[in-house]
Amino acid sequence: MFVKEKSVTTLNKKMDFPVLNTTMRGNRLVYLDNAATTQKPTSVLEAMNHFLTKENGTVNRGVYYLSQEATKKCDDSRKSLKTFLNAKSEKEIIFVKGTTEAINLVAYSYGELMKPGDEILITELEHHANIVPWQQLCLRRGCILKVAPITDDGHLDINAYKKLLSEKTKLVSFCHISNSIGTINPARELVKLAKEVGAKVLIDGAQAVSHLKVDVQDLDCDFYAFSGHKCFGPTGVGVLYGREDLLEKMPPFMTGGDMIETVSFQSSSFAELPRKFEAGTPAIVEIIGLGEAVKYMNTLDYKEIQNYEQKLLEAAQEKLNELDITLIGPTHTKAAIVSFVMNAVHAHDVGTVLDMEGVAVRVGHHCTQPLMKRYNVSSTIRASFCFYNDMEDVDALINGLKKVKEFLG
Amino acid sequence: MFVKEKSVTTLNKKMDFPVLNTTMRGNRLVYLDNAATTQKPTSVLEAMNHFLTKENGTVNRGVYYLSQEATKKCDDSRKSLKTFLNAKSEKEIIFVKGTTEAINLVAYSYGELMKPGDEILITELEHHANIVPWQQLCLRRGCILKVAPITDDGHLDINAYKKLLSEKTKLVSFCHISNSIGTINPARELVKLAKEVGAKVLIDGAQAVSHLKVDVQDLDCDFYAFSGHKCFGPTGVGVLYGREDLLEKMPPFMTGGDMIETVSFQSSSFAELPRKFEAGTPAIVEIIGLGEAVKYMNTLDYKEIQNYEQKLLEAAQEKLNELDITLIGPTHTKAAIVSFVMNAVHAHDVGTVLDMEGVAVRVGHHCTQPLMKRYNVSSTIRASFCFYNDMEDVDALINGLKKVKEFLG
Amino acid sequence: MDNARLKNMYQEMILEHNKSPRNFGPLDCHTHYGHGKNPLCGDDYEFFLDIKDDVIESIGFTGDGCAISKSSASMLTTMVKGKQIGESRKLSETFLDFILNEGSNESLGKLKIFEGVKQFPVRVKCATLSWRALEQALLNTKHIASTEA
Amino acid sequence: MDNARLKNMYQEMILEHNKSPRNFGPLDCHTHYGHGKNPLCGDDYEFFLDIKDDVIESIGFTGDGCAISKSSASMLTTMVKGKQIGESRKLSETFLDFILNEGSNESLGKLKIFEGVKQFPVRVKCATLSWRALEQALLNTKHIASTEA
Ligand SMILES: Cc1ncc(COP(=O)(O)O)c(C=O)c1O
Ligand SMILES: Cc1ncc(COP(=O)(O)O)c(C=O)c1O
Secondary structure, eight states, rough: OOHOOOHHHHOOOGGOOGGGSEEEEEEEEEEEEBTTOOOHHHHHHHHHHHHHIIIIHHHOSOHHHHHHHHHHHHHHHHHHHHHHHHHHHHHGEEESSHHHHHHHHHHGGGGGOOOOOEEEEEETTEEETTTTTHHHHHHHHOOOOEEEEEOTTBBOOOOHHHHHHOOTTTEEEESSBBBTTOOOOOOOHHHHHHHHHTTEEEEEEETTTSSSSHHHHHTTTTTTEGGGGTSSTTTTEEEEEOOOHHHSSSSSSSSSTTTTEOOOSEEEEEEEEGGGGOOOOHHHHHHHHHHHHHHHHHHHHHHHHHHHHHHHHHHHHHHTTTEEEEEESOOSSBBEEEEETTTTHHHHHHHHHHHTTTEEEOOOOOOOOEEEEHHSSOOOEEEEETOOOHHHHHHHHHHHHHHHHHOOO | OOHHHHHHOOOOOGOOOOOGSSEEEEEEEEBBTTTOOOOOOHHHHHHHHHHIIIOOOOOSSSSSSSHHHHHHHHHHHHHHHHHTTOOGGGEEEEEEEEHHHHHHHHOOHHHHHHHOOOEEETTTTGGGGGGGGHHHHHHOOEEEEEEEEEESSSSHHHHHHHHHHOOOEEEEESSSSSSSTOBBHHHHHHHHHHTTTOOOEEEEEEETTTTOOOOHHHHOOHHHHHEGGGGSOOOTTTTEEOOOOOOOHHHOOOOOTTTTEESSSSSSSEEOGGGGGGOSSOOOHHHHHHHHHHHHHTTHHHHHHHHHHHHHHHHHHHHHHHHHHEESSOSSSSSSSEEETTTTBOHHHHHHHHHHEEEEEEEEEEEOOOHHHHHTTEEEEEOOOOOOHHHHHHHHHHHHHHHHHHHHH | HHHHHHHSSSSSHHHHHSSTTTTBBSSSSEEEEEEEEEEETTEEEEEEEETTTEEEEEEEEEEEOOOOHHHHHHHHHHHTOOBBBHHHHHHHHHHHHHHHHHHTTTOOGGGGGGGGGGGGGGGGHHHHHHHHHHHHHHHOOOOOOTTOO | OOOHHHHHSHHHHHHHHHSSOBSSOOOOSSSSSEEEEETTTTEEEEEEEETTTTEEEEEEEEEEHHHHHHHHHHHHHHTTTOOOOHHHHHHHHHHHHHHHHSOOOTGGGGGGGGGGGGGGGGGGGHHHHHHHHHHHHOOSSSSSOOOOO
16 A cells, blocks of 8 residues: 555656656746647657658658668557557558547548438537537438437436437447546446447547557447547547458548559559558658557556546645636546636636646637537636646646636636 | 859758768668658758657647647748748648648548539549549549540640540649659649639649749649648648638538537537638647748759759669660650669569669559559659759669669669 | 736736626617627627717627636727727727737727737737627628517 | 678579569469459469369469569469479468468478578568469369350
């Protein structure tokens, strides 16, 4: 017990992340917008820089050294991701631009297999990226979008979810963790219920990969989507995991070089997985960077991290409750993300004052307008923690908020 | 005259590009696969590295310093690109993943405005990225794909092109420069002819931006597409220029965060240009890198570069003609790209032997299978030059080919 | 840190208007209407104008947003009430030129206190939002249904 | 540079088979067919087998590709001609294991000369392509239309 406590309170990874060691407005930077994008460890930056300065070349078709190396590194990255997610095969790992492209890919491609009247079920917690592509699909193909509500305490209403499932439900898509209020969905249970009516399931894992160990076979989902930049990798790259048999059945999304087998002006045939879904020159250096980020994550003990982050969360919630604020969303079974409004001070003003203290939080609707509406707020202040944050960061947030009160209260 | 000659033969930019100063298999690297991807100058690498180690944050919604800076840098990059392409407005600059996504975006989005029987005209020179998306569009919407042939010497057959244009032609799409054989298309003339029948025109500029000055207003095209990694920027980013009034009429392609105005579960309304077409977290560091690449290109004198590259091309062609090879494609009005087959030696074997000499060329179909078929070859050896190559590189290629002959001839 | 810059933006008068906005609430009857909205941060205001013989006889606004946008909306209403359309347009132009460019603050009266916002580039649009909505309302020549209808 | 590595891959015998491939051309009559294709570099070969009583009586191939793939195809035909299906399969397995992994080269006879290819990882698939096609052909139990039909 003592040992565990110790390791929990001494977890300190700030040194791995150069940005966290910069000063901001004369203070040390307190970065609490990790749900928007995470910082990148030195190892990722070095891998990218090494490639660009020493080895830059394109992939797949080159017989020369640079191209062989680039190809090998991208292949290695795919292998790492396969292992990281516990996918069955590398064919199930599709490199995309980010979560948004991943969901659009499924909406366009799997969408082609859907029929008028088919239902898609999402939840009230979703990010716009997990709402709008389905609305557009419904417009294109005459499908129907259903929304499972949440309870006041920010958890999915499982009974309502069950009732909305029927044999008409062809696809269920929900976030693993809510970016806006931190709710951790009972993903396995939700998948199981969806499978009982024969629906396919996509999990929007944008927020989950940095906080918990993801195992797609254990989750038993059909698709899993996330962005590199939210899990210590670069922008411009993300992953769509898809079950091989499903991906096989789906038509390609974008088309062009690298994803074809043969092209004639009459018709074209498409390459094997995963290339079928990866048209054009891939985001080579970004894929290499993401591969390195996976290596970094593999050094983490997720249990330890979860313990640690929960400590930060508890401390933050406790101290926030002493201020003149209202917490939005759940108080348990949530990731280290707190969303709140300050009574009588608008979120935008809070953000500006905190910025002056070197504290970076997100204010706004967090791309979850329907959820904001559900709580009858137009915006919240969101502090999202990562394992590299510490109690000093929590204190800096609290002190900043006191200052807001002073100025604007 | 003398002065010009001098400047032409002394142009030396190798020092700006770290990769070009590495050794390869014990020799200096001779990088002649610039049509696949270009190397990146130090300034681009430093801008990216600086951002990632000192300033990394997300764009658009943050009121805190890092996010403001990131937003400003991405805005600046868009401004630079507007000026660089001479677009009328920044709203016309859409950041995408690369040329392939740019063309797919137009095929999906502009494609929604097309009707059964509408014709799309491309040319025999096209890269798969400018063929397959149109085939797929034709399948989706019952349109008809027409292909303008080339003459034996690798130039577009203008008469045939004219004949294929009619009031049924709704969209014309051609490459500015052929990646496979270097042909420079008479883009302005082709646009003018297309406009006479009321067709919209997309130019695939993937190969052009690094070789010549592009002015979209002068070209009078409706869309212009290119990839950052082929013009000294990073992978994972590219640009679609689109005429504002057309973009306004087009429905969004991918949907999600950042591209919406309001979202409810009933419906969503979309943001103003250019955001309407930029769903999700953009490729922030890549956009910043591309902006820096534009700055680098702005320091170049394109006239001088063209002169210089033509000298390299002439020398290469002359010396190649002394060997037992057959040049494929045009001998004039072409960029510094030579495509050839070696009599009695397969391209793949040539590539391997050249690699052992530290000479990087591309062998294969260059994602232009129909063009290969036109010339009745399954693959060619392609050496594509950039202004940072020099006569020594030409000699290294020729010596390498002599060695191939020795080994395998 | 940087208290001075913050104080400079959050002037007493701004905070006071934010707490007690003037002309808050819709008009029973209006001839012109403008809507200002910043989807990114959620600022959202509606303006109702009653214009007679080229003069803004009455003006009211509803909506919500940050201190800068709300005080800007409130002060706008106090500044243009009773003014002619032309005068109001001129004021709007001068204000926007002052905030967005290096325009002079002469003739802006108490609107000068928004000077401090210029040091916070991301907040500038909070100060300009309601003026944009006013311009839109003044362009709007056709009568808008009164809220009673 | 690296002449030794190149010479090691482009062995005399390989170059000779590349120049004068054995059993080149289709069979008038065949019972089994395999197609090997590498779209990335354009290697493309078709194999025609005439199998009677479990023995490959006759084999021919057509197509084009690099020196490694062509000599591999040519030598394959000389090696399996007259062999039983089981023996051929075994040979194929041994060869692939030798090229792809660290498998022994015993019992490979002259196929050992492909050893040098292992130093060129991107060329390995050139050496294995025709063996993959053979495996496919041998799986193919149903009769394929003869080229005369
Ligand atoms: C003419 C042409 N068009 C399109 C492309 C596709 O570009 P990307 O692979 O960067 O999307 C390329 C390059 O591969 C090209 O050369
Ligand atoms: C839950 C969730 N889904 C989807 C997204 C979209 O990710 P991206 O913008 O990287 O495509 C985000 C992040 O913005 C998110 O938090």
